[in-house]
Amino acid sequence: MPFLVLVPLVLIVVWIISTYNFFVSSKARIKAAVQEIGNQLKRQADLIPNLESSVKGYLKQEKGIFKMLTDARRQIDSAVKSNDVQKMADAGSQLAAVLPKLQIMVEDNPEIKSDSVVGKLMDELRDTSDKVMYARRLVIDLTADYNVKRATFPTNIVANMFKFEEQKGLITPESGEHVEVSASETKTPKVNLE
Template identity: 55%
Template sequence: MSYQIIFFAIAAGLVLYVVGVYNGLVSLRTRIKAAVQEIGNQLKRQFELIPNLEASVKGYLAHEKSILEMLADARKMVAKGQDASAKVAELLPKLQIVVESNPQLKGSDVVGKLMEELRDTSDKIMYSRRTMIDLSADYNIRLVTFPSSVIANAFGFKPEKGLEVPESELQTPQVSI
């Protein structure tokens, strides 16, 4: 009678161990897939966000440049003794709107925000890649170490190849302002 209890206890322990190892491998494989998707999300964010930010900054800087050029033209006309009232009358409403909304022209702040977004996106991509690499390493180690390798082979688990991203997506977009 006691041998039967010991046998069933050992069998139950082995079954629980196999289930635990199997569930651990499935969990790691699922987390690897999630990490790959996160890398894809960040790369997509980079390729969609950066060109939009670049266009916004260029538009803002062009607006700022046109106002500064109009101010310079008005100053030149006054310095030459020409009638600058028409030029000033044209410029004042635009300048007033800009001054009311922003006492100083802050193109450098816009460029700074663009650089911050670029850094943030690069950091997120790097973190996602690091997570995927770590998870793949843990998973692959479990596949080759005993006794989990026996269970992995029995259930057909295959090693993860690692990060495979098309070359075009690995290149950071160039920003030209």
């Protein structure tokens, strides 16, 4: 008879431990994915000066793109130092917006396009950009999985028992949602490249 009482009790304890471990490991995986975003953004930012110095000699008149690249690099450095997920996402988006313009500039100038160093740097930037997108997707997926488990029965009992808080992840606008842009975000960055 004590065996019949003990088995369900052991199963409940095992389930609680398993659920607790899920929340702990999910938080660690989310943190690691956020750090990977920071690592890849930092790598992109480190590639920019090499690319700039390789291309600058060819195009003195394209300072606007270099200003945007420098501003994006500065924003990435700041975001990585702050370890703020949303700042990292915003910085990555800013850099992702500049890279196609740089690609067009390179393609429009045959002497740059034929430079193997520039081509290699552009490939590395694209590759790193893909890795950032993958890491962002991973953070979004891990956060969603964690938050769904945290909110649904019966795992929410364990989440509340051990005070597991909701994970914010990356804040992205919902489809059709109005996005606020501050005045500082619309200013042209001032950078001296000489």
